[in-house]
Amino acid sequence: MIEKHFDIGFIANLALREKQIQQNYRPVIAVHKWFARRPGTLFRGLLLSEFGSGELENQYYEPHNLTGITIADPFMGGGTPILEANRLGCNVIGCDINPMAYWIVERELASIDLEAYRNAANNLVEDLRQKVGSYYSTRCTICGNEAAQVKYFLWIKTLPCEECGENMDLFPGFTLSTNNRHPFHILICSSCGELNEVVNPKSPGICKTCSSTLHQEGKARTGRTTCHHCGKVNRYPRPNGGAPVHRMIAIEYFCPQCKPGHQGRFFKKPDEMDLLNYDQAHDRWNSIQCRFVPSEDIPSGDESTRLHRWGYRNYQELFNPRQLLGLELSCRHIASLPEGEIKAALATNLSDLLRYQNMLCRYDTSALKSLDIFSVHGFPVGLMQCESNILGIIDEIKGTNVGSGGWNNIVEKYTRAKAYCQQPFEIKHHKGKKIQVKIADEWIGPSVKSNGVPTKSIQLYCTSSTELDLPQASLDAVFTDPPYFGNVQYAELMDFCYVWLRRLMLTDQSVFRQNSTRDMDELTGNTTMERGLMHFLEGMSKVFQNMTRALKPGSPFVFTYHHNDINAYIPIAVAILDAGLVCTASLPCPAEMGASIHINGTGSSIMDTVFVCRSTGIVNRRAIASTPKGIARMVLEDLQQMENGGIKYTLGDVRCITYGHLIRMSVWHLRGGWNKDANTDAKMAKVAKQIDALGSWQQVKEHLSVDISAPATQSWVAMEESVEYGGKHDDIAF
Ligand SMILES: C[S@@+](CC[C@H](N)C(=O)[O-])C[C@H]1O[C@@H](n2cnc3c(N)ncnc32)[C@H](O)[C@@H]1O
Ligand SMILES: [Zn+2]
Numbered sequence: 001m002i003e004k005h006f007d008i009g010f011i012a013n014l015a016l017r018e019k020q021i022q023q024n025y026r027p028v029i030a031v032h033k034w035f036a037r038r039p040g041t042l043f044r045g046l047l048l049s050e051f052g053s054g055e056l057e058n059q060y061y062e063p064h065n066l067t068g069i070t071i072a073d074p075f076m077g078g079g080t081p082i083l084e085a086n087r088l089g090c091n092v093i094g095c096d097i098n099p100m101a102y103w104i105v106e107r108e109l110a111s112i113d114l115e116a117y118r119n120a121a122n123n124l125v126e127d128l129r130q131k132v133g134s135y136y137s138t139r140c141t142i143c144g145n146e147a148a149q150v151k152y153f154l155w156i157k158t159l160p161c162e163e164c165g166e167n168m169d170l171f172p173g174f175t176l177s178t179n180n181r182h183p184f185h186i187l188i189c190s191s192c193g194e195l196n197e198v199v200n201p202k203s204p205g206i207c208k209t210c211s212s213t214l215h216q217e218g219k220a221r222t223g224r225t226t227c228h229h230c231g232k233v234n235r236y237p238r239p240n241g242g243a244p245v246h247r248m249i250a251i252e253y254f255c256p257q258c259k260p261g262h263q264g265r266f267f268k269k270p271d272e273m274d275l276l277n278y279d280q281a282h283d284r285w286n287s288i289q290c291r292f293v294p295s296e297d298i299p300s301g302d303e304s305t306r307l308h309r310w311g312y313r314n315y316q317e318l319f320n321p322r323q324l325l326g327l328e329l330s331c332r333h334i335a336s337l338p339e340g341e342i343k344a345a346l347a348t349n350l351s352d353l354l355r356y357q358n359m360l361c362r363y364d365t366s367a368l369k370s371l372d373i374f375s376v377h378g379f380p381v382g383l384m385q386c387e388s389n390i391l392g393i394i395d396e397i398k399g400t401n402v403g404s405g406g407w408n409n410i411v412e413k414y415t416r417a418k419a420y421c422q423q424p425f426e427i428k429h430h431k432g433k434k435i436q437v438k439i440a441d442e443w444i445g446p447s448v449k450s451n452g453v454p455t456k457s458i459q460l461y462c463t464s465s466t467e468l469d470l471p472q473a474s475l476d477a478v479f480t481d482p483p484y485f486g487n488v489q490y491a492e493l494m495d496f497c498y499v500w501l502r503r504l505m506l507t508d509q510s511v512f513r514q515n516s517t518r519d520m521d522e523l524t525g526n527t528t529m530e531r532g533l534m535h536f537l538e539g540m541s542k543v544f545q546n547m548t549r550a551l552k553p554g555s556p557f558v559f560t561y562h563h564n565d566i567n568a569y570i571p572i573a574v575a576i577l578d579a580g581l582v583c584t585a586s587l588p589c590p591a592e593m594g595a596s597i598h599i600n601g602t603g604s605s606i607m608d609t610v611f612v613c614r615s616t617g618i619v620n621r622r623a624i625a626s627t628p629k630g631i632a633r634m635v636l637e638d639l640q641q642m643e644n645g646g647i648k649y650t651l652g653d654v655r656c657i658t659y660g661h662l663i664r665m666s667v668w669h670l671r672g673g674w675n676k677d678a679n680t681d682a683k684m685a686k687v688a689k690q691i692d693a694l695g696s697w698q699q700v701k702e703h704l705s706v707d708i709s710a711p712a713t714q715s716w717v718a719m720e721e722s723v724e725y726g727g728k729h730d731d732i733a734f
């Protein structure tokens with residue numbers, strides 16, 4: 001049982017490491033981007049503590065075969081719980097309202113002949129190289145090699161001055177590179193555009209070409225810029241003028257000839273050939289009839305309206321002509337392939353490639369790489385944009401990819417992802433070393449049929465889980481990660497990929513029938529679609545009830561949740577109570593990684609709470625509390641376990657852990673006499689009142705030795721030892 005066998009410290013430690021470099025621990029995530037992926041480590045830990053036997057830490061690295069156990073996830077997203085359960089040999093049932101999620105999980109679970117895939121991918125890249133490769137070559141400024149390859153083209157937004165009509169570059173700053181990954185800082189000259197290597201950017205001196213004074217700061221700030229010609233203050237963006245216009249300002253390239261003796265990166269100001277290459281790509285694009293580039297308008301939305309404010313009206317405008325040409329030709333190649341998993345995989349690659357091949361990508365001037373469109377959960381429009389080489393570059397000497405955002409990168413990641421599915425592994429940490437432990441006899445994918453009998457089945461649905469009607473008492477567990485109210489606008493963001501993938505893969509029966517992934521029934525708050533808290537709460541309640549009906553009595557319904565505001569947990573408590581569940585454990589586990597969070601000791605939290613619920617069973621008396629002091633005791637126990645796992649935490653984390661126990665105990669105290677048919681407002685008020693009665697965060701905090709300004713490394717101790725609770729075997733039935 002999870003309540004008895006889950007090891008908070010062990011899993012928290014692994015989950016934290018996983019979230020720092022998720023692609024190393026769970027390479028399968030590289031099949032396609034999905035948002036807010038939970039650590040796979042956590043779900044393996046949960047599944048094994050429920051269905052395995054023995055110490056979790058020992059079991060974790062052993063192969064398992066949980067044949068006959070059926071697990072469901074009504075909000076599967078990128079598929080983390082489903083993949084972990086399938087890998088352990090369980091039958092899995094996954095559902096998501098978003099067709100992209102359905103498609104991605106289907107690819108993650110599909111068998112593929114990796115060699116045939118690699119061959120097909122190489123053919124595609126070679127075909128594309130023949131057709132567009134020359135548009136990505138550049139002349140090396142050191143050795144004159146004209147076959148140097150562009151890693152990134154950097155572009156700045158420009159606007160004509162309202163007063164004098166002169167073009168103004170919207171530079172927020174002139175730094176192209178800091179000295180983090182390159183021996184010098186590089187500043188762009190505001191007068192002639194020359195790239196200048198400087199030692200101290202605070203006193204950068206003069207331009208080596210035109211002798212103008214160099215600056216670090218640009219003029220474009222908070223929607224205003226001053227015309228260098230007439231001094232008029234201009235505002236931006238100007239949505240009525242159409243989509244933004246860009247000017248190429250710099251190139252980062254790779255010269256294999258110079259590389260061996262070269263320090264740092266290669267940068268140049270674009271020369272005539274670079275501009276000509278772009279013009280030629282543009283002409284070529286104008287001369288072809290496009291078949292696959294989407295023509296759809298961008299609908300309004302909580303996130304997508306930002307694009308309208310910048311004058312973008314349709315999806316096509318988010319790309320430059322060279323990108324459109326490369327993408328259209330890639331689509332044509334894929335469309336010509338025979339139907340099957342290889343075609344589906346390459347179409348998925350195309351869709352994932354889009355996030356690097358658009359004019360919303362930014363350039364990280366410190367890490368010197370492209371930041372893809374989804375590096376934040378929105379559509380922020382920058383002023384300096386980054387266009388990656390669509391082919392990708394391979395360093396022939398090292399045999400590795402140089403730069404990011406091209407076909408070679410995507411194919412390499414996909415290959416690693418699918419190879420991991422065939423032979424999954426775990427990473428063990430031993431005396432500061434990382435050891436990759438292959439877990440023999442486990443794999444992610446369909447069962448190998450012996451005697452025609454599948455040993456593990458896979459059922460995926462693309463529908464709202466409010467409508468999901470699974471057979472009664474057929475599930476051994478539900479493991480899920482529901483949407484958090486208003487947190488991520490899955491459909492608005494994923495439509496960016498969907499409009500392309502749909503054109504490529506639409507068939508009569510496919511999941512791509514609708515022209516958008518937006519759906520009234522998505523369980524997120526959305527102002528544009530008028531989905532409020534009630535919609536979220538009622539939807540959640542319905543899904544929890546559906547899944548509880550499908551669960552065998554006493555089987556666990558487990559989900560993760562996270563919010564910095566206790567009010568966002570109230571709908572969840574109502575959903576648990578409506579479904580007739582009792583919450584038997586709330587376990588902390590690190591989820592999102594904010595690099596600086598633990599350093600600056602802010603109030604934000606990276607902790608998810610894992611809620612374990614059951615319709616019937618027993619709960620240890622130690623897990624029950626009715627007073628702030630009692631809740632504080634449980635929080636301290638969790639913190640102790642986290643410390644044992646080597647996890648540091650912030651005050652925000654402690655608060656989130658407290659919320660978990662407050663919600664769990666509120667459910668416990670309200671379970672008798674709960675009327676699910678009562679008015680929703682009344683139900684919410686009841687939960688809120690119960691949380692208050694338990695003392696809320698304010699009172700629980702007083703029973704923790706909490707120093708608000710304490711650094712994250714603070715060691716927490718109980719104010720008083722509690723004696724009022726029973727021992728290991730003091731259970732209460734419910
Ligand atoms: C937090 S994500 C799941 C992430 C996933 N666990 C992972 O690790 O990748 C929540 C998912 O719920 C889905 N969703 C939202 N409303 C839904 C509904 N009514 N029915 C089914 N799925 C829904 C969203 O599309 C999203 O994929
Ligand atoms: Zn060179």
Ligand SMILES: [Zn+2]
Pocket residue numbers: 189190191192193194207208209210211212
């Ligand atoms: Zn200059």
Ligand SMILES: [Zn+2]
Pocket residue numbers: 161162163164165166227228229230231232
């Ligand atoms: Zn002017």
